[in-house]
Amino acid sequence: MQNSLRRSQAQPGQRSLAAPVGNFPSHYRRRIAALVKRGRCFADLAACFPGLIFALATGYGSEAEQAACVEVVESGGSLKSAAEALGLPLWLRRLPAEAFDAPLVAVPCGSTFASHIVNYVPESPQQSALWLERVLFASQTCGEEFAFWMGRQRRLIGSPRESTAIQFLGAWAWFSLNTETRGHSLLRRPWQPSMGLARAVEEMQVWRRRIDLALKLAVICPDAWLQDGTALGFDIVRLKDVGEFVAEAKSMQNCLDQYADQFDEWSARIFSIRNKGTRVATLELAAEISNGGLPNIAQLRGVRNRQVSPEVWQAVFLWLGSQRLRPIPAPRSAREIAHARVELAQAIWQPYVEAISGTRFAEQFLGKIAEHASSNRLRLNSVVPARRRTARRPVALARPVAV
Structure with a gap:
């Protein structure tokens, strides 16, 4: 794939993107289709970097960043330049359109994270949405290190029944890092990046x-x-x-x-x-x-x-x-x-609830607590x-x- 958006085409062997808009979750297709109608460059963008056009369609970044990104796309700039203009990391380019099932938040941007996380992107488009949701949840609750740890846990992919465990793993990791809380005092062992999944779930x-x-x-x-x-x-x-x-x-x-x-x-x-x-x-x-x-x-x-x-x-x-x-x-x-x-219960959980307040994960966690x-x-x-x-x-x- 060339760096220029005007010359970008789907790579051989890549999943069929003949109708790129149709690969996105149904509740976002209308917004993305509206962008695609603006020109061939946006259709190419939907095919070669689904995450970037999804971010534009769902209001990611500030208005100034969105305008700068659109200008790069329409002028035939590189994918890297377009992503940088919006503040979106390039590692998201590895994900198919099916992965983008909710607005992007707290996307890890560190270079070390980006260079390693691409090795753990699921091969199945159906698993990619759940994987991305959990990586972003981990990033928003505990930062990039926990997000990378979560992204490595392949055994968690494709199992919606594990959502409760994921929510409480995030809380457990957060209390592990916040030593002055009452929740921390009840830990047997805190979360460590070197922990395997089985040990983390047990703790x-x-x-x-x-x-x-x-x-x-x-x-x-x-x-x-x-x-x-x-x-x-x-x-x-x-x-x-x-x-x-x-x-x-x-x-x-x-x-x-x-x-x-x-x-x-x-x-x-x-x-x-x-x-x-x-x-x-x-x-x-x-x-x-x-x-x-x-x-x-x-x-x-x-x-x-x-x-x-x-x-x-x-x-x-x-x-x-x-x-x-x-x-x-x-x-x-x-x-x-x-x-x-x-x-x-409120005294124990309140610090964590306040830490994630305003995020789309806060309501989910409160539901799990209830x-x-x-x-x-x-x-x-x-x-x-x-x-x-x-x-x-x-x-x-x-x-x-x-x-």
């Missing part, structure tokens, strides 16, 4: 489950049911917030921080058992209807979910025997619980929660994390 899911746990513990019962104490040299300390749960899970090498959906914050209590400051066991007490709502040992596990020594069991029984047992207190109102959880909150019995636009009817299960301390 994102761990992070989301920790957020779920934080919301679950937003209104923890102030009544400990049993008092912290010491028995046979072992200190028995109740865990109250997500930070304490995370620290316990890390030290005990279990998944205590991952099972908010299995933990009833009102009818269960989790205690850390320590010997001279070293964590040696995790104890779950649960209320059982069959014994009048009094506490019952649901689980007592050591490091990596191993059996604990008889001394630990004896210490727990001695500690329990020294307490005044009574039924679990009544929970707070559903309205109060939901209100506290909504406030915490969907996720609803699945966890929260309503971000209401303080009335859906009532849970499933039976409580004990916390699975050593269940492997599913990817």
